[in-house]
Amino acid sequence: MSLLELRDVEARYGEIRALHGVSLTVDDGDFVALLGANGAGKTTTLRAISGTVKTSGDVMLDGSKVFRRTPEAMARKGVAHVPEGRGTFATLSVLDNLRLGAWVHGNASPRDLAHVFEFFPRLYERRTQQAGLLSGGEQQMLALGRAMMAKPRLLLLDEPSLGLAPLVAREIFGVLGQMHETGTTIVVVEQNAMLALSHAKHAYVLETGRVVLGGEAADLRQNESVRRSYLGY
């Protein structure tokens, strides 16, 4: 059964229409990559799902339409959104950032914190530091760790590899793979199509605010136009 379904979702920023009717489905337990050029509407699609942009059209969770799509309401429904640029709380400590991840569950449990620190020992070393002082890679780890604290059903990630060294980017995707194996459904927007397609199960290609292609990640890797436009060979 599909965990998430978008039906003909449109979104605009003022006069500018960013989504021209996006429809897609994400199965429970799926790992979906959204590909596309700059301005294709990938980020806006994530924002439509998490309620951070005004949209028309239907967003369905578990087969029923969500009417109140504010970010805080979506967070309560188990949607965690890690926006581009990590979006940590710069002046709060690493520990406070992680605690905030568990906000919808009440107080952060020590077990969940320990679990995150197991994945990211670096965060434990830096737990009392201000989040804004972390390196780019550490901030991305913190953003992921915070999302783990929320124990989301649906994790939305925007450009998790942006500006990171290839090794760190692979590490991040390795963690995503493990979260996926433990049952988290993931939708990731990623410039590095090769990296995304090698981890995702399914993928959609967006162009000028519409879905133009979708299917199994493995098939898309073989697709002639995807190869030429996004994989570059």
Next chain:
Amino acid sequence: MTNFIQQIVSGLASGGIYGLLALAIVLIHRSTGVINFAQGEMATLSAFVCWTLVDHGWSFWPAFGATLLLSFAGGVTLQAVVIRPIQNGPLLGIVILTIGLLIAFNGLDTWIWGGAAKQFHGPFSTAPIRVGGVAFSKQDLGVIAVALIAVALMWLLFAKTRVGLGLRAAAVNPVESRLVGIRVAAMLALGWGLAAVLGAVAGVMAAPSLFLEPNMMQTVLLYAFAAAVLGGMDSPIGAVVGGLLLGVLLNLVGTYVHWIGGELRLATALAVILGVLLVRPSGLFGRTALRRA
């Protein structure tokens, strides 16, 4: 020497009041960028409420507690009803609205209680208490104690509780806060409620020595601004320390620099504002957010 110590203690007492009001201003400013010019008049209104309860036969501390509760409810309501509708408008519009509120509350006080100054009998006697040859006023010591307790409780709330974490997060990054599920609108209303409570403590503690009348807190508000600027507009601890420092400084300058005396007290505070803005615009404790490039 005795006089010097006495001046410091009474400076700390008035400084505690400046600090409480400055803290109220900083709490709202750091979360929304709004300077609430009505903070002083809100405090005066709270003091009037407390006075009325005492006048109706309540003893002081229950009346004080009830006043804090009412002030909290009032602050939350004010944010939800008056501020929230224009929350996303230009900042200047909100600030000007708070100036309108200042005038409205001042008028409301005069309308209900009249303009004549009222004697407000506080919980602490003005009798002196002698410690090693130095006489302190019990009232000064009481005010200092109440101010410190209020600040400590506020610190505990912000640093040690979940809701405090939510308040801090909403102040730092409202967009991100909503993504983790924090109801930022509720946090902002809560912030106004807490600011109103701090103001109420300041107003009720100031009333016995200032005489209660509708304009009572207007100069105190200016001192509170000076304290907030001195400590750093975004630093809660800075607001409190700035208030205490300012109170002591004004007292000492007023006592020992004879050409300043009592008349130039306010001018001295404004000189502090100007000096801080020239030398260290972020204040003693203010910091520009650390962020790696």
